Amino acid sequence: MPVPCRTGCGKNAMLKRPKTGDALCKDCFFWAFETEIHFTITKAELFKSGDSVAVAASGGKDSTVLAHVLKTLNQRFNYGLNLMLLSIDEGITGYRDDSLETVKQNRDDYEMPLKILSYKELYGWTMDEIVAQIGRKNNCTFCGVFRRQALDRGAAMLGVKCIATGHNADDIAETVLMNVLRGDIARLKRCTAITTGSEGTIPRVKPLKYTYEKEIVMYAHYKKLVYFSTECVFAPNAYRGHARALLKDMEKIRASCIMDIIYSGETMAVKEEVTLPSQRTCIRCNFVSSQEVCKACVLLEGLNKGLPKLGIGKSSKAKKMLEEYNAQQTNYKESLQAAAKELDDVQSKKELCLSDSKNCKSGLCKGKTKLNRNSSINSNDYTNSSNAKECCSNCSGSCERIKVNADVNNTKVNTLLEKYVINETNIAKVNGEGTLCNPSNSDDNLNNSDDEEHTHAEYIDTHIEQEDETCSASCGKLGSLNIGF
Amino acid sequence: MAASVKLHLQFGGGAELLFDKIKKREIELPALKKYFPDCQHDKWNIRDLLVWIKDNLLRERPELFLQGDSVRPGILVLINDADWELYGELDYELQDNDTIMFISTLHGG
Numbered sequence: 001m002p003v004p005c006r007t008g009c010g011k012n013a014m015l016k017r018p019k020t021g022d023a024l025c026k027d028c029f030f031w032a033f034e035t036e037i038h039f040t041i042t043k044a045e046l047f048k049s050g051d052s053v054a055v056a057a058s059g060g061k062d063s064t065v066l067a068h069v070l071k072t073l074n075q076r077f078n079y080g081l082n083l084m085l086l087s088i089d090e091g092i093t094g095y096r097d098d099s100l101e102t103v104k105q106n107r108d109d110y111e112m113p114l115k116i117l118s119y120k121e122l123y124g125w126t127m128d129e130i131v132a133q134i135g136r137k138n139n140c141t142f143c144g145v146f147r148r149q150a151l152d153r154g155a156a157m158l159g160v161k162c163i164a165t166g167h168n169a170d171d172i173a174e175t176v177l178m179n180v181l182r183g184d185i186a187r188l189k190r191c192t193a194i195t196t197g198s199e200g201t202i203p204r205v206k207p208l209k210y211t212y213e214k215e216i217v218m219y220a221h222y223k224k225l226v227y228f229s230t231e232c233v234f235a236p237n238a239y240r241g242h243a244r245a246l247l248k249d250m251e252k253i254r255a256s257c258i259m260d261i262i263y264s265g266e267t268m269a270v271k272e273e274v275t276l277p278s279q280r281t282c283i284r285c286n287f288v289s290s291q292e293v294c295k296a297c298v299l300l301e302g303l304n305k306g307l308p309k310l311g312i313g314k315s316s317k318a319k320k321m322l323e324e325y326n327a328q329q330t331n332y333k334e335s336l337q338a339a340a341k342e343l344d345d346v347q348s349k350k351e352l353c354l355s356d357s358k359n360c361k362s363g364l365c366k367g368k369t370k371l372n373r374n375s376s377i378n379s380n381d382y383t384n385s386s387n388a389k390e391c392c393s394n395c396s397g398s399c400e401r402i403k404v405n406a407d408v409n410n411t412k413v414n415t416l417l418e419k420y421v422i423n424e425t426n427i428a429k430v431n432g433e434g435t436l437c438n439p440s441n442s443d444d445n446l447n448n449s450d451d452e453e454h455t456h457a458e459y460i461d462t463h464i465e466q467e468d469e470t471c472s473a474s475c476g477k478l479g480s481l482n483i484g485f
Numbered sequence: 486m487a488a489s490v491k492l493h494l495q496f497g498g499g500a501e502l503l504f505d506k507i508k509k510r511e512i513e514l515p516a517l518k519k520y521f522p523d524c525q526h527d528k529w530n531i532r533d534l535l536v537w538i539k540d541n542l543l544r545e546r547p548e549l550f551l552q553g554d555s556v557r558p559g560i561l562v563l564i565n566d567a568d569w570e571l572y573g574e575l576d577y578e579l580q581d582n583d584t585i586m587f588i589s590t591l592h593g594g
Contacts, residue, residue, distance in 0.1 A: 003571045015568035023571055061498070061590075170590075217498055217561060217590045218568070229499035229589065244591070248558035 014222075018212045018255035026222050033219050037207055038073050044194045046205040049080035051161040055112070056151055057085040059102035059228040062166030065216045066208055068225055070164065071110045084158060085110075088150045089118035090143055091126025099228040109226070117154040119146055123300055134308040142299055149287055149296045155202045162195075167206045170213040170247065173258045176265035178243045186276045186290070192265040200281065201288050212258060490514040490529050490579050494538075495586040500560060503550050504542055514579070531562070532575040534585065550587075559591040 002012040005025035013023035017032070024032060040046075047053060055070060057063045067085060074081045087103045090096050100116065107114040120126045123146060131139045155163045172192060179188035190196060197203035208216065220227055250257045270276070281287065282294035289295070302310025302321075310321050494510040501508045514520070514537060517529050524533070532554055539547055550557060555575055562569040563586040564577055579585075 002567075012567075013571055014566065016570040213559075213590045214561060217588055221497070221563075221588060229497075230502070231499065245558075248591075252558045 015218055018214050018251070019210075019259060021255070029215075030219070030222070033211070033215055034069055034072060034076075037069055037211060038077060040194070040210055041073070041079075041207050044205075046164075046195065046207060047079055047081055047162070049078075050082075051080075052082040052084065052159060054084050054086040054115075054151075054155050054158050054160040054163045056163055056165045057087050057103045057106060057114070058166070059087070059099035059106070060166070061216055061220050061225075061227045061229065062168055062171075062208060062213075064102070064106060064225050064227040065220050066164060066166040067106055067110055067112065068223065069219075070207065071112070083110075083112050084160070085112050085114040086151065086154045086158060086160075086163065087114065087116045088147050088154065089116050089120075090147065091119050091128055093128055095230060096127075098230065102226060102228040105226050115154055115158055117150055117157075119150065122146070122150055122153060123296075123303075125300075125303055130303065130308075133303060138309075145295045145299055149285075149294070151204075152202055152287060160202065162197075162203045162205050164205050164207055166208055168208045168211050168213050168216055169258050169262060170244075170251075172206070172209060172265070173261040174240065174243050174247050176261050177247060178240060181243065185270055185274060188265065188268070189270050189276065192262055197288070210259070210262070212255075489516055490581055490583075492534075492579060493582070493584040494542075495584060496588075497586065498561075498588040498590060500550070500587045500589040503546065505544075510542070529579040530575065531564075531569065531577050531579070531585070534579060535575075556587065557591075559589065561588045561590060562586070563588065 003023045005011050005013045005028050006022045007024065007028045009025060009028055011025035011027070014026050015029060016023050017029070022032075053070070055063060055067045057067060067083075070081070070083055073079060074083060085103060085107055087100060089100060103114060103116075106112070118126070127139065127143055130142050134142065151163055175191045176188065179185075179191055194209050195203050195205050219225075247258070247261075277290040279288055279290060280292070282289040282297055283292050284297045285294060287294055287296070291298075298310060302308055305325055307321060307325055310325075491511070491513050494512055496504050496508055504510075514529055514534070517524055517527065517533065520537065521533065535551060535554065535556065539551060543550055548557070550560065552558065556562060562574070563584075564572050565584050566586070569577060
C-alpha cells in the first residue's frame with residue numbers, strides 16, 4: 001500500500017530519506033536534496049559571485065550529481081558562477097578511458113567546458129606504467145598523491161578560484177573513522193573541514209559534505225543522469241573497504257550515524273600539547289606539503305630513479321633511501337672508471353690494493369668518513385677485487401665472498417653494477433650487518449659526496465646526521481642498531 | 486496454490502557487474518511451494534526472491550551482493566521505482582509484473 005508524501009503534496013512517496021526518515025515523493029525529494037546543498041553552500045560561503053569554479057569530475061555518481069546540482073543551483077539562485085569540469089586521466093586502461101567518455105557526456109549535457117589533464121603529461125608516467133613498476137600493492141598511494149597535485153595544477157591552468165569535489169557524507173564519515181582507527185590526528189583534524197587548502201593554494205570545497213550516498217544515487221537514478229560505475233581495475237584499498245563495510249552495517253541499524261560521525265569529527269578538539277606537522281610548501285614544486293619535499297616529488301623521483309618503493313612508508317625512510325641512491329650514483333661512476341682502470345692493469349698493481357687497505361684502517365674506520373655505506377660495497381665488490389682479499393681484519397664474512405675474478409670483462413662489471421644500483425635494499429642490508437669496509441678510492445668519494453650534498457641541499461641535514469653512523473655501520477664497530485632499516 | 490510470478494529485474498550502479506553485466510532481465514518465478522516445499526507462507530516475497538537470485542543468477546562472489554538473508558548494506562532496492570524501505574523491505578509480497586531494481590552505491594565516486 002503506497003505511503004503518501006510527508007509534505008502533504010498529495011503524491012505517493014517514493015523514498016525514505018536516510019538522514020531524516022521522511023518519506024517523500026520524487027519532486028519533494030529533488031527540492032529537499034537541492035535545497036540542502038544550497039544551504040550548505042550559502043552557510044559555509046563556499047563561493048562568491050563571479051568566481052570560476054572547477055568541478056573535479058571523474059564520471060562517477062558523486063561528481064556527476066555535483067556538476068548537475070551546481071549547474072541547477074547556479075541558475076536557480078543566481079550564484080553567478082562560471083562552472084567548468086576538470087578531469088584527471090590517470091592512464092588506467094579499461095577504467096579511466098571509459099569513465100572519461102562519461103565526463104565528455106557531462107560536458108555536453110551540462111554545457112560546461114572540460115579540461116582533461118593526464119598523469120602522462122604531468123609526470124611522464126601513466127598508472128599502467130607505474131603499476132608495471134611497483135606492482136599492485138601500493139599503487140593507490142601513487143594514484144592518490146598524484147591526483148591531488150594534478151587537480152591543483154589543472155585548476156591553476158584553468159585559473160579558477162576553487163575546486164569543488166564530490167565527497168559525500170558517507171565518504172567523510174568513512175575518513176573520520178579511518179583516521180581514528182589509524183590514530184592519524186593531523187588528518188582527523190582536517191578531514192571534516194568543508195573548505196581545505198592553506199595560503200597560496202587553490203581551496204577545495206565539498207558541497208556534498210552533508211549529502212548521503214543513498215540520496216545521491218537515488219537522485220542520479222530519478223534524474224536519469226549518466227554515470228560510470230566500474231570499480232578501478234587495480235586492487236581496491238582494503239582498509240578503506242573495511243571501514244566502509246563497517247559504516248554501511250551501522251547505517252543499516254541507525255542511519256543518522258553518518259551525520260553523527262561527521263559531527264563528532266567536526267567538534268572533536270585536539271589537545272594543545274599534541275604537536276601536528278605544520279603545512280609548508282615543497283621546496284621543489286612549491287605545492288603544499290607537510291615535508292620539505294612533497295610526497296608527489298618523492299614518489300616521482302623514486303619512479304624516475306628506478307626505486308619505485310621510495311616514498312612508500314615514512315618520509316624519513318625515503319630520505320635515507322634517496323641519500324644512499326645519490327651516493328651510489330656518484331660512486332657508480334667512480335666505480336665504473338675505477339673498474340675499467342683496474343681491469344687494465346689489475347695484474348701488475350697488487351701493491352696499490354695493499355695501501356688501500358691501510359687507507360681503510362687508518363682513515364675510514366676511525367669514524368671520520370663521509371662516505372655513504374653503499375659506496376663502500378660497490379667499490380669493494382666490483383672494482384677492487386684483489387683489495388677485497390686484503391681487507392682489513394675486522395671485516396668478517398662477506399669480504400671473503402667477494403672475490404671478483406680479475407678476468408671479468410668490462411661489460412660484466414657494468415651489468416653487475418647496474419644490477420646493484422637498482423637492488424638497493426639488498427645492499428643496505430648487507431651493509432647494515434657491518435661486514436664491509438675499506439673502499440679504495442675513499443678520497444675521491446669523499447669529495448664527490450660533498451658535491452652531491454651541495455646539489456641536493458635539501459638532504460644536507462640527514463646527510464650530516466647519517467655520516468656519524470656511516471662508518472660505524474659499515475665496520476660493525478659501533479651501534480649499527482640505530483639505523484632504521 | 487499460488488501461480489508463477491513474472492518479474493522485471495534490473496541491476497545498476499555497478500551491481501550488474503555481478504550478473505554478467507546484464508542490466509535488465511525478465512524472469513518467471515515458479516509457484517512458491519514448488520520451489521520451497523517447506524515454505525510456511527503462500528506468496529513470493531523479496532526474501533525468497535533473493536534466495537532464488539542466489540541459486541539461479543548469482544554465479545560468483547555472492548558476498549558482494551548478499552549478506553545474511555538480505556542484500557549487502559549499500560545496495561539499494563527499488564520496488565516499481567520506489568524505495569523498498571517504504572514497502573516492508575524483505576517482507577514485501579511480489580506481484581505479477583513488478584519491477585525490482587538493485588542499485589549498488591558501493592562502486593566508484
